[in-house]
Amino acid sequence: MELxxxxxxxxxxxxxxxKFMEMLCILPPVAWRNDGAAESFKxxxxxxxxxxxxxxxxxxxxxxxxxxxxxxxxxxxxxxxxSQAYAQPRTPDEPDTERQA
Numbered sequence: 001m002e003l004x005x006x007x008x009x010x011x012x013x014x015x016x017x018x019k020f021m022e023m024l025c026i027l028p029p030v031a032w033r034n035d036g037a038a039e040s041f042k043x044x045x046x047x048x049x050x051x052x053x054x055x056x057x058x059x060x061x062x063x064x065x066x067x068x069x070x071x072x073x074x075x076x077x078x079x080x081x082x083s084q085a086y087a088q089p090r091t092p093d094e095p096d097t098e099r100q101a
Contacts (some may be wrong), residue, residue, distance in 0.1 A: 005049040005051045012083040015062050019062065020057055024041060028044055030044045033073035038058035039056070039058070042054050050069050052066065054076050056080045063080045063083070065079065065080075065083075
C-alpha cells in the first residue's frame with residue numbers, strides 16, 4: 001500500500017491566498033492548526049489511501065502538497081521550509097498566481 005500511496009505524494013508548491021481560502025471553505029478541514037507562526041490544514045477527501053492535500057500558510061505565503069493525512073502540523077511546516085518553493089520567495093511585483101514547483 002505504501003508504494004501505491006507514494007506515487008501520489010508531491011513536493012510543496014506555492015499557491016495564492018485565494019486558492020488557500022477556497023480549499024479551506026470547500027470541505028470541513030482536518031487537523032486545522034495555528035501555532036501563531038504558521039497555519040495548516042488537510043482536506044478530508046483523500047487522493048489515495050491516507051494521501052490527501054495539505055495546505056500551509058506561513059510568513060504571508062501559502063503552499064499546497066500531497067502527503068499522509070496523519071502528518072503532524074510541525075512536520076508539514078518543516079516540509080514547506082525545506083522545499084524549493086519556499087527557497088524561492090515571491091518578488092513584490094510578481095503576479096498573484098500559482099507557482100509550479
